[in-house]
Amino acid sequence: MTTILIIEDDMAIHSLLKESLELNEFQTLSAYSGTEGKLLFKQSEIDLILLDLMLPGMNGEEFLQEIRLNSAVPVIVISAKNDQESKLELLMNGADDYITKPFDVKELLARISIQLRHATKTSVNSMEEMQYQNIYINLDTREVKINEETIHLTGREYAILLLFLENPQKVFSRANIYESVWNEPFFDSDKTINMHISNLRNKLNIADTNYIKTVWGIGFKFD
Structure with missing residues (x-):
């Protein structure tokens, strides 16, 4: 089963993400800070990460920088920042996709599907x-x-x-x-x-x- 790590400290958004993903037969792991997310990432087999930026402790940018030192796991940033410069900076620093809050769940699921399909295609054809x-x-x-x-x-x-x-x-x-x-x-x-x-x-x-x-x-x- 595909495992998605949710790193989001807003309880309402986190619950929405978790419920939506599990209804679509994804397995989820939950982290509410960058530090907790980093620990779960090291301990588990993760297929994709949904990452908030404004997190307690280690923020989203720092988390992304850390995991990109040795992993190419797909990361979709979910953030309230909607200016073009922020989006480009995150993409330059290793994010695979970026969606702004508030977001449409169906759009997010489609973006997740694209990232996972690409990762699977690379693996199968290689x-x-x-x-x-x-x-x-x-x-x-x-x-x-x-x-x-x-x-x-x-x-x-x-x-x-x-x-x-x-x-x-x-x-x-x-x-x-x-x-x-x-x-x-x-x-x-x-x-x-x-x-x-x-x-x-x-x-x-x-x-x-x-x-x-x-x-x-x-x-x-x-x-």
Whole structure:
């Protein structure tokens, strides 16, 4: 059974999330602070995290930063912050999706389904490992190494890297990347894709090689 960790200190919202998820046959674990969430994450097999930001003790941003050091588990941030800068900053720091309060439960369930479907698709279709020049990926553990040095990618960055490695030299438009990785029609601005590509480039730069080439007027390719 799929296990979702809810980290939310508002009792009413937490209860709503827990009830809605369990009605849809998800197993849930409950945490009411970032510190408690971190402990449960270490002790349990978690498939997805729903994360509030304004938490007692360790806040949501700190929690996200901690788990992204060694895990690519999907994280959906649920927050009252609705400005574009906050959303982009959270996505840059490792969130896989972002939904603002108040939220529609059906929309949230759809977003959860997309994240889980993508994670399952990656697992089912994968070999045990993949290597391209000096980039090595263990597809079971999702560990990525360059020249034997581990690099830590978010779920989106990992999915984009796999897309490129499975199709070297192929030119992808921003819409191609979005629809392949997000598994939904492209309706966002170019900023989202550009941000993820920029972050991935920076993390791959430890090899002193510019793997991701910009094809002006079209998109990107991996070379």
